[in-house]
Amino acid sequence: MKKLKIFVDCHVFDTSFQGTRTYIQGLYLELIKDDTKHFVFAANDIENLKSVFGNQINISYSKYYFKNPLLRLLVEIPFLIKKHKAHFAHFQYRVAPIKLCNYIVTTHDVLFQDYPGYFPKFNRIQSHLTYKFSAKWSDIVFTVSEYSKERIQKHLNVKNITVMPNGVDxxxxxxxxxxxxxxxxxxxxxxxxxxxxxxxxxxxxxxxxxxxxxxxxxxxxxxxxxxxxxxxxxxxxxxxxxxxxxxxxxxxxxxxxxxxxxxxxxxxxxxxxxxxxxxxxxxxxxxxxxxxxxxxxxxxxxxxxxxxxxxxxxxxxxxxxxxxxxxxxxxxxxxxxxxxxxxxxxxxxYNWSLSAAIYNDTIKRFIDS
The missing domain is CATH 3.40.50.2000 (Glycogen Phosphorylase B;)
Incomplete structure (x- = not known):
């Protein structure tokens, strides 16, 4: 069996610390211990990614040249998925609309639905449309808490959601x-x-x-x-x-x-x-x-x-x-x-080894099915 290749969109590493960056870093530092899988990490600043994930035989790095998120999703990511022959691609919130492999998306929350006063109107509209499309277009949908799962099910009408909690490094x-x-x-x-x-x-x-x-x-x-x-x-x-x-x-x-x-x-x-x-x-x-x-x-x-x-x-x-x-x-x-x-x-x-076990089990069940 070919080694499973997983493409990971890491554009959040090009900004300051936030929850999605902590999530990717903690989860994949645990997952890269598994040498039966190959991981492709992509961002503008790949030197920064290397300082986080290191250099080892089951890791590749791909540089984004577009900083515009629309161009990244429409053009660059599908090209890189095809180039690396990825079996899965993991996104946060929004996926690339051109689908060339199995998709994993983590929808961390849909707070704009329950707390609209804290979000600009255009942001609410585009978030609802893109989050819903991404969740329905994906083969595996993760979220980080039971609270978020219940709200996503209600607002995006997505039922098959797996809770994979955050961990502490x-x-x-x-x-x-x-x-x-x-x-x-x-x-x-x-x-x-x-x-x-x-x-x-x-x-x-x-x-x-x-x-x-x-x-x-x-x-x-x-x-x-x-x-x-x-x-x-x-x-x-x-x-x-x-x-x-x-x-x-x-x-x-x-x-x-x-x-x-x-x-x-x-x-x-x-x-x-x-x-x-x-x-x-x-x-x-x-x-x-x-x-x-x-x-x-x-x-x-x-x-x-x-x-x-x-x-x-x-x-x-x-x-x-x-x-x-x-x-x-x-x-x-x-x-x-x-x-x-x-x-x-x-x-x-709240530990990343528990999260990694949920991740691996979910992928295995998807492949087996």
Whole structure:
């Protein structure tokens, strides 16, 4: 039997960290251990991909020359699938319309359907059409949570969906010296004793409420506030709050984009507190990564984050400012979390080897059928 060839669209690696990049990286670092399959990873910056997945006999890299997503999907990806004679191609959300092999798509969420006010009208329309087409055009459809599965079934009328949860990279669990990491971060970036929020910039991510509390509670007296993430949609409410903030507050707010993975991980390790106030998510991995790294985290309990029931004392309704403030104050004042129990739960429930097993079993069942 010929070695199974799987083409993986990795264009998200050409931007900053986001959930889909974490998903592909974690899943395929586990899958490439299987030398009965050959993997073709494609992106604009293949040197970056090589730094993540390395060089081994069952991996090939293909460079995208088009940065326009339409040209990439219509022209470049079908050409590369044919060139590499791929048996399967794995996409996130949207697939190439010209189908030259079996398709796998991961539809992480359809939040634009349930929370339309947080998405531009044109984005909602094209997302609905392309997500639905992609899911129905694909042979295997994955999603990352039971919450997302139920919403996808309802809104896209797609029934055969397999839940393959996100995992936390085992490197987050490694031992380290927090004091040394914090000194390193301060030397490199100039901030210390900081609160951290890792998330793309969109109004639903709720960075505006975090900023409001940072200002109202005078947290800048003792803390920096650090944001990591690229902009998807402009957050006008956040921008207005930030522009009106006193200069002494603005000096304690830091915005970072496109940081290397090792640096990203160290910033998480060095934080006093990780905060994830999102109103709607298909999964929500940053609080799990923070806890795995030994950093106290508080998180929204809305949508898919409600699955994190073991974090009930560290979660809040993201629309309830008073509740958010109470949990935030408690986390800052107490600085304590039962890390051993939480890490054990995360390792058991959210690990990439479990996800890889689901992936392989699903492909096997498809081939056998």
């Amino acid at each position: 085992m490197s987050f669990f490694k031992e380290y010296n927090k004091t040394e990491i914090q000194a390193q971060i301060e030397k490199e970036f100039g901030f210390s004793n900081y609160l951290l929020c890792v998330s793309r910039w969109e109004p639903r991510k709720n960075q505006q409420l975090l900023l409001k509390l940072f200002i109202n509670l005078n947290l800048h007296h003792n803390h920096f506030l650090v944001f990591i993430g690229d902009t998807t949609f402009k957050n006008k409410e956040f921008q207005s709050l930030y522009l009106q903030a006193p200069e002494e507050v603005k000096k304690k707010i830091v915005f970072l984009q496109k940081v290397a993975f090792d640096t990203f991980q160290n910033i998480i390790r060095g934080a006093e507190l990780s905060i994830y106030p999102s109103i709607a998510e298909g999964f929500g991995i940053p609080p799990l990564e923070s806890i795995a790294a030994g950093t106290t985290a508080i998180t929204s309990n809305a949508t898919a984050m409600s699955d994190f029931d073991f974090l009930i004392d560290y979660s809040f309704d993201p629309r309830n400012e008073a509740e958010f403030e109470r949990v935030l104050r408690k986390a800052i004042d107490e600085k304590a979390m039962p890390f051993d129990a939480f890490k054990k739960r995360i390792k058991q429930q």
